[in-house]
Amino acid sequence: MDTIAARATALGPGALGVVRLSGGGAFEILQRLTPVAVKDIPSRTASLVLLQNPGNQTLLDQTLVTVYRKPNSYTGEDVIEISCHGGSLVPELVLESCLESGARKAEPGEFTRRAVLNGKMDLIQAEAVLGLVGATSRASHEASLYQLERGLSTLVEEIRGELVELQVSLASCIDFPEEDEGPATMADIVENASRLESRLTALIANAPEGELLREGALVVLAGPPNSGKSSLYNKLLGRERAIVSEVPGTTRDAIEASISLDGFPFRLVDTAGIRASLDTIERLGIEVAKEQLGRADLVIFCLEAGAPMSDEVKDFLVDLKATSLVFLRTKKDLWPATSEKLIPEGLEITPVATIEVSSIDNTGILELRKLLPGLVYGGLVKSGVSVPLLLWERQIKAVESARVHIKKFIMETNSEVPIELACVHLQSAETYLQELTGEVALEEVLDRLFASFCIGK
Numbered sequence: 001m002d003t004i005a006a007r008a009t010a011l012g013p014g015a016l017g018v019v020r021l022s023g024g025g026a027f028e029i030l031q032r033l034t035p036v037a038v039k040d041i042p043s044r045t046a047s048l049v050l051l052q053n054p055g056n057q058t059l060l061d062q063t064l065v066t067v068y069r070k071p072n073s074y075t076g077e078d079v080i081e082i083s084c085h086g087g088s089l090v091p092e093l094v095l096e097s098c099l100e101s102g103a104r105k106a107e108p109g110e111f112t113r114r115a116v117l118n119g120k121m122d123l124i125q126a127e128a129v130l131g132l133v134g135a136t137s138r139a140s141h142e143a144s145l146y147q148l149e150r151g152l153s154t155l156v157e158e159i160r161g162e163l164v165e166l167q168v169s170l171a172s173c174i175d176f177p178e179e180d181e182g183p184a185t186m187a188d189i190v191e192n193a194s195r196l197e198s199r200l201t202a203l204i205a206n207a208p209e210g211e212l213l214r215e216g217a218l219v220v221l222a223g224p225p226n227s228g229k230s231s232l233y234n235k236l237l238g239r240e241r242a243i244v245s246e247v248p249g250t251t252r253d254a255i256e257a258s259i260s261l262d263g264f265p266f267r268l269v270d271t272a273g274i275r276a277s278l279d280t281i282e283r284l285g286i287e288v289a290k291e292q293l294g295r296a297d298l299v300i301f302c303l304e305a306g307a308p309m310s311d312e313v314k315d316f317l318v319d320l321k322a323t324s325l326v327f328l329r330t331k332k333d334l335w336p337a338t339s340e341k342l343i344p345e346g347l348e349i350t351p352v353a354t355i356e357v358s359s360i361d362n363t364g365i366l367e368l369r370k371l372l373p374g375l376v377y378g379g380l381v382k383s384g385v386s387v388p389l390l391l392w393e394r395q396i397k398a399v400e401s402a403r404v405h406i407k408k409f410i411m412e413t414n415s416e417v418p419i420e421l422a423c424v425h426l427q428s429a430e431t432y433l434q435e436l437t438g439e440v441a442l443e444e445v446l447d448r449l450f451a452s453f454c455i456g457k
């Protein structure tokens with residue numbers, strides 16, 4: 001394997017920049033950049049090293065270098081980390097000098113790919129690295145870290161181990177069908193297979209929440225113009241992001257911002273009010289609002305506390321039926337003792353919650369903030385995020401395929417299919433679990449996965 005090099009820190013202002021080298025030539029390459037005897041630098045200890053330009057030997061930077069001798073490194077190869085001064089120029093100069101001295105520029109994710117190939121981590125952990133680097137909320141940070149610590153890997157290996165045992169029992173059942181004293185009966189085997197299937201099903205059940213953790217759940221504010229959406233939006237964000245105005249139809253485009261509630265990530269979207277409008281731009285805004293609503297994980301519908309509901313709004317709400325809906329009666333401060341029903345008579349909607357709020361005196365705001373994580377991330381709010389969790393589509397597909405094959409095995413044992421054929425499904429399920437951890441990894445899977453990494457990871 002050739003020696004690769006890349007900046008491990010982002011370009012731009014910063015006190016430090018880190019350039020990383022990995023491969024058999026790492027020590028030689030560094031030696032071309034300094035008079036210090038590189039082979040004598042102790043492992044895993046920061047050492048002051050003056051770097052020189054490889055061409056004219058002029059001083060390049062004062063750096064701190066940490067060397068890792070194989071196999072005790074991130075990639076399992078010789079690794080050198082050069083901590084130089086940060087900014088946009090110095091790290092680039094250091095990198096260029098490494099390239100001039102024989103290193104090749106790393107591909108995206110190539111360091112982690114080498115770590116996987118050298119058995120330093122499995123594919124689930126590699127994805128956890130990606131999740132950790134991309135984490136924007138406490139929950140996604142914690143969940144990725146738990147998988148990096150092999151939370152999911154351990155569970156998957158355990159299930160795979162049981163799948164192997166099942167196949168062994170099955171083989172002896174097939175070979176010695178007459179023996180009553182055999183280690184397991186067919187009924188035992190099928191029962192164990194169902195147990196494994198349930199464990200995979202439970203894992204998949206959590207997966208949609210796991211996937212949302214990465215990007216944040218999409219929560220869309222909707223309702224008639226002037227119902228207080230933008231005011232509430234700013235209130236939830238804690239800053240003035242959307243324009244608030246008594247002129248109806250002010251918000252025309254959908255605006256999006258990220259917030260974290262109780263550590264869980266949300267993408268909050270404010271939209272144009274829903275009403276028949278002749279104004280082209282406002283009509284476009286309403287179209288955008290409808291589009292956002294189609295993708296929403298949760299809709300917060302705002303209607304002024306004492307206001308009647310137009311037919312247009314009713315139709316709109318009924319169309320929304322499928323989406324999970326929080327129904328707000330807004331501007332409660334203006335309507336302290338309204339006799340208006342929270343949900344207007346005859347309107348057949350079943351919101352997951354109905355709250356009276358005011359952006360002026362904060363009525364209901366805390367209640368709303370507390371409510372949202374449970375509505376979107378219910379399972380994870382209960383269990384906590386330090387649990388084995390599928391965080392990526394690739395993982396979900398592999399587990400689902402394994403589950404389907406176990407299910408087929410169980411079904412075929414109850415049918416005319418010869419047991420020798422049915423047991424092929426157990427083998428397939430095992431292969432999918434091996435793919436999940438990367439124990440059998442196709443080159444193409446690796447290519448796709450690591451393409452989404454940044455260079456230097």
Ligand SMILES: Nc1nc2c(ncn2[C@@H]2O[C@H](COP(=O)(O)OP(=O)(O)O)[C@@H](O)[C@H]2O)c(=O)[nH]1
Binds near residue numbers: 224226330331334
């Ligand atoms: N009294 C009172 N007025 C509010 C409240 N929320 C919004 N408003 C006012 O209602 C008008 C419309 O608010 P806005 O947030 O722009 O509504 P949007 O059109 O639904 O985005 C503005 O004049 C706000 O100041 C509230 O909770 N109480």
Ligand SMILES: [Mg+2]
Binds near residue numbers: 230242251
């Ligand atoms: Mg608005």
